[in-house]
Amino acid sequence: xxxxxxxxxxxxxxxxxxxxxxxxxxxxxxxxxxxxxxxxxxxxxxxxxxxxxxxxxxxxxxxxxxxxxxxxxxxxxxxxxxxxxxxxxxxxxxxxxxxxxxxxxxxxxxxxxxxxxxxxxxxxxxxxxxxxxxxxxxxxxxxxxxxxxxxxxxxxxxxxxxxxxxxxxxxxxxxxxxxxxxxxxxxxxxxxxxxxxxxxxxxxxxxxxxxxxxxxxxxxxxxxxxxxxxxxxxxxxxxxxxxxxxxxxxxxxxxxxxxxxxxxxxxxxxxxxxxxxxxxxxxxxxxxxxxxxxxxxxxxxxxxxxxxxxxxxxxxxxxxxxxxxxxxxxxxxxxxxxxxxxxxxxxxxxxxxxxxxxxxxxxxxxxxxxxxxxxxxxxxxxxxxxxxxxxxxxxxxxxxxxxxxxxxxxxxxxxxxxxxxxxxxxxxxxxxx
Numbered sequence: 001x002x003x004x005x006x007x008x009x010x011x012x013x014x015x016x017x018x019x020x021x022x023x024x025x026x027x028x029x030x031x032x033x034x035x036x037x038x039x040x041x042x043x044x045x046x047x048x049x050x051x052x053x054x055x056x057x058x059x060x061x062x063x064x065x066x067x068x069x070x071x072x073x074x075x076x077x078x079x080x081x082x083x084x085x086x087x088x089x090x091x092x093x094x095x096x097x098x099x100x101x102x103x104x105x106x107x108x109x110x111x112x113x114x115x116x117x118x119x120x121x122x123x124x125x126x127x128x129x130x131x132x133x134x135x136x137x138x139x140x141x142x143x144x145x146x147x148x149x150x151x152x153x154x155x156x157x158x159x160x161x162x163x164x165x166x167x168x169x170x171x172x173x174x175x176x177x178x179x180x181x182x183x184x185x186x187x188x189x190x191x192x193x194x195x196x197x198x199x200x201x202x203x204x205x206x207x208x209x210x211x212x213x214x215x216x217x218x219x220x221x222x223x224x225x226x227x228x229x230x231x232x233x234x235x236x237x238x239x240x241x242x243x244x245x246x247x248x249x250x251x252x253x254x255x256x257x258x259x260x261x262x263x264x265x266x267x268x269x270x271x272x273x274x275x276x277x278x279x280x281x282x283x284x285x286x287x288x289x290x291x292x293x294x295x296x297x298x299x300x301x302x303x304x305x306x307x308x309x310x311x312x313x314x315x316x317x318x319x320x321x322x323x324x325x326x327x328x329x330x331x332x333x334x335x336x337x338x339x340x341x342x343x344x345x346x347x348x349x350x351x352x353x354x355x356x357x358x359x360x361x362x363x364x365x366x367x368x369x370x371x372x373x374x375x376x377x378x379x380x381x382x383x384x385x386x387x388x389x390x391x392x393x394x395x396x397x398x399x400x401x402x403x404x405x406x407x408x409x410x411x412x413x414x415x416x417x418x419x420x421x422x423x424x425x426x427x428x429x430x431x432x433x
Contacts, residue, residue, distance in 0.1 A: 038083040041178035053186035075146040090135040097166040122161035192216040192251035194261035216251030268432030280428030281318035291315040321426040323416040336413025347432040349399025357422025361389040
């Protein structure tokens with residue numbers, strides 16, 4: 001019995017050893033199996049042209065980093081190898097292949113749609129790349145830097161530059177479609193372009209500011225009343241009173257340079273009812289026998305009365321100022337009134353209602369008791385302010401500021417030329433101080 005047990009144990013041990021030996025042999029056969037060829041490529045080429053045109057947010061790496069000590073813009077690039085086998089050191093040569101850039105320029109692929117700027121070839125003495133890099137055995141990638149002369153870029157703001165980096169290796173296959181990378185560099189993002197817009201309620205002292213800065217990383221607001229803010233978009237700001245305030249916005253560029261933008265924020269007092277007669281919704285002076293009528297309290301040229309002796313008023317939206325002719329072009333038509341205003345700063349504005357067809361409309365403030373002709377507005381010394389109606393702005397109040405050095409008589413009004421059956425209507429006119 002004991003002999004049978006011993007024999008069984010021996011057989012079991014032999015089986016285990018045999019199994020281990022077999023497994024070891026099979027593993028060795030797998031390890032020595034033939035691997036697929038290695039293939040080299042540049043991963044950045046997968047996305048097409050490698051555009052460096054934005055700031056990095058919160059100083060996080062984007063497509064560049066700044067070496068301020070050496071005055072360089074560093075664009076980090078990489079080379080990868082694909083395939084199962086990553087054994088062996090691989091030396092990869094790097095060359096500049098600007099024939100590719102020239103072809104892209106000729107094909108319009110390096111022209112920015114928004115600015116219309118076409119990239120130029122980056123001069124080779126203004127940047128550097130290593131002549132070769134090594135992917136070390138056991139690793140799948142190697143990185144290298146394209147270093148561009150920062151001062152050259154700063155000296156050439158509002159330009160774009162491009163170059164093409166290509167990889168070469170005579171021993172390992174290269175994916176030709178991903179063998180080169182075109183770097184397109186927009187210099188504008190290096191310097192902040194600060195700006196802001198603002199809005200406020202009529203006769204109100206609370207202003208909402210909107211930061212429109214491009215390429216800024218930090219901000220400082222000076223609201224012109226002794227208060228400041230470091231917020232990118234500050235909370236609505238309340239001023240102590242109506243009036244004019246010089247607001248400054250400082251934006252820090254990625255290079256550390258601080259650029260300042262300033263604009264006068266004028267909180268106006270609405271004085272329309274004091275000075276302007278029939279400011280809108282408009283009233284008519286004739287007996288209401290139809291939708292077209294004669295505008296009350298406003299002066300006008302005869303061609304405004306283009307509809308059977310009536311015109312200037314239309315019964316719509318509670319009553320609007322109307323420029324229209326059904327049978328002929330309306331040329332140099334004027335609707336206006338004269339005001340006696342004291343010295344000071346003013347804003348005259350209107351709210352549009354309808355703009356159909358082809359129209360040219362000026363809002364004009366003029367010295368004296370008349371308005372100039374439509375071809376005598378620009379560069380006219382007696383024009384205190386003028387505004388060409390921009391229909392793209394929409395149905396929101398728009399106008400022009402002007403100032404008077406002394407008490408004087410001025411005429412405010414509209415000068416319009418339009419094609420037959422075109423129509424231009426205004427909901428209201430307002431005067432602010």
